[in-house]
Structures are given as C-alpha cells and as structure tokens.
Amino acid sequence: MDLSALAGSGLDSAASGFVVLLVLTGFAAGFIDAVVGGGGLLQLPVMLLIPGITPVQALATNKMGSVFGTTTSAVTFYRRVHPDLRTALPMAVVALVASGAGAAAAAALPAAVFKPIIVLALIAVLVFTVAKPSMGQLTALRHTGARHYGLAVALGALIGFYDGVMGPGTGSFLIIGLVSLLGYSFLAASAKAKIVNLATNIGAIAVFAAHGSVLWGLGLVLGLSNMAGGYIGARTAVARGSAFIRVVFFTVVTVLIAKLGLDILTGR
DSSP states (O other), X not given: OOTHHHHHHTTTTOOHHHHHHHHHHHHHHHHHHHHTSOTHHHXXXXXXXXXXXOHHHHHHHHHHHHHHHHHHHHXXXXXXXXXXXXXXXXXXXXXXXXXXXXXXXXXXXXHHHHHHHHHHHHHHXXXXXXXXXXXXXXXXXXXXXXXXXXXXXXXXXHHHHHHHHTOTTHHHHHHHHHHHTTOOOHHHHHHHHHHHHHHHHHHHHHHHHHTTOOOHHHHHHHHHHHHHHHHHHHHHHHHHHHHHHHHHHHHHHHHHHHHXXXXXXXXO
C-alpha cells in the first residue's frame, strides 16, 4: 500500500518494509538518546520520508516516540545512578513550560533562524570539551546554593525552548551544560538530562496534540522501539561510565554539526 495513507491512518496501511525501518530507527535513536541525546537526527529524517506528512506532524510524532524512550532511560538511570532530584526536578518543570512555549512558536520561528547559531555553539562545545580531557570524568560541582539552582533552571528554560522549536541535540546540550556549567560527570549529567528531556518532550507534545499534529499510530511504533533502545542504552551507559559517554558525545555532536552545516549550505 502507498505510504501517503500512512500519514492519515496511522499503522493500518503501513508497508511492512517501512514498519521495519521505523522500528530499527526508533531502536537506534532510543539507544543514542539514552547515552547522550541526539536520536532525533535519525528519527526525524525517517518521519519526513512519509508522503504527505508535514514538518510539524513529523516533529510532533517524533516527540511522541521519544517520550517512550526517555521515560524508560530516565527510570533506568534513576534506579542505577540515583541522580539528585533537587537539581533535576526544578530544571524539568521549567523546561516543560519552556518547551511548550517553543512548540507554540515553532510555526512562527523558522529553523533557518536558529541553525547558524546552533552550529557555532556546537563547534564551541566540541572544542571546549576536547581542550579539557579531564572534564566530566568526576562530579566536582562549580557552584553551590542559589547560584547552582539558578544556573540549572536557566539551562532548563533555554534548552527546553530550543527543544520545542527544533529539537535535534537537546540531550547533548543538556549534558554539556550540566558538565561544563555545573560540574557534573558525564554519567551524572546523562542521568539528569534524561529527566529534563522527558519533561521537554511532554511539554511539546501537549501543544502539538492540542493542534492535532500527532500521528498516534506512527508514534506508538516509534515509542515501543524507543523503549527497547532506551533501556539497553541506559544500561550500557551506566555499565561503561563517563569515558564511554564522552566518546559517544563527541561522535553525536560532530554528526550534528555536519548535518546542520549541510542544511545551511543547501538552504534547507
């Protein structure tokens, strides 16, 4: 059957080959998201392959799939790493609200406005991380008290809004912010980032669902495969530690820079 029906009727008319592609993509994206974020780099392009789907529908359905994966990885990290919720929860609450605002603004603020700024920020992040090889190996908090929580909340608001508007690399931005600004290890930062990223996905979905942009059947397929990938990815990250997360972080950020840079050059 033709894929144009898929966008309108969920899974009923999905070709078996495309379902397999969605499952594999969702699994891989869930794994990457659980470790360091950036799974949207895989999921979103696949969603946009569906004939007749709009960019907002693709973004909304991608968020629904990600919620399943981030919930699974957040629970897995919490049970095994026990992140400090006094920092993670205020970040998550603010990020949820900011993500909803970003999703509401998504139609009015074209991605082309943000992409050059984001590429420059990612390059700076990559250079900064390479220049400090010991950064993120252990948790050594840079601030205490109100300053610590103020920076955490500001980080949650900024990245939450970005996730609602665009999304790719949200987990990576959260992790590098928690590592470089607040002084967490990569493992501790990943655990907190999953809680915050779950909130940003929920905030965006609430707005997208209210506008009827979510394709629920596709979202369920992505969600179930995201759950499997998120569970395995979180367990792998906990078992292999900050050094493994750092390597995956470099890889994902490099790919993200290349992808967004190509979008700018080709005018997409």
